[in-house]
Amino acid sequence: MINAGIPTIFIDAAELGLAGTELQQDINSDADWLEKFETIRAHGALKMGLIDDIEQAATRQHTPKIAFVSKPKPYRSSSDKTIETADVDLLVRALSMGKLHHA
Numbered sequence: 001m002i003n004a005g006i007p008t009i010f011i012d013a014a015e016l017g018l019a020g021t022e023l024q025q026d027i028n029s030d031a032d033w034l035e036k037f038e039t040i041r042a043h044g045a046l047k048m049g050l051i052d053d054i055e056q057a058a059t060r061q062h063t064p065k066i067a068f069v070s071k072p073k074p075y076r077s078s079s080d081k082t083i084e085t086a087d088v089d090l091l092v093r094a095l096s097m098g099k100l101h102h103a
Contacts, residue, residue, distance in 0.1 A: 020070025
């Protein structure tokens, strides 16, 4: 958890059972994943002192952000471009306002 600038929770994708190559539709169309990420976000907000009690998380949807990260690996981008392992140093997927961001 980083509570400077834009508060963000960084999670190892593998610890979540994710590859780190997921695209927007993979997460945003899955109610279970969205609920899991919201639970993580709410508890992170409490731990980071952004809210006073867990119920307040629903009124503070904008922070903290959640990012899940993994080692480089090949994947298809949202624009259907093949990205090779050597093209990246780290894979990051970020959620904002309860949804996986397209970029």
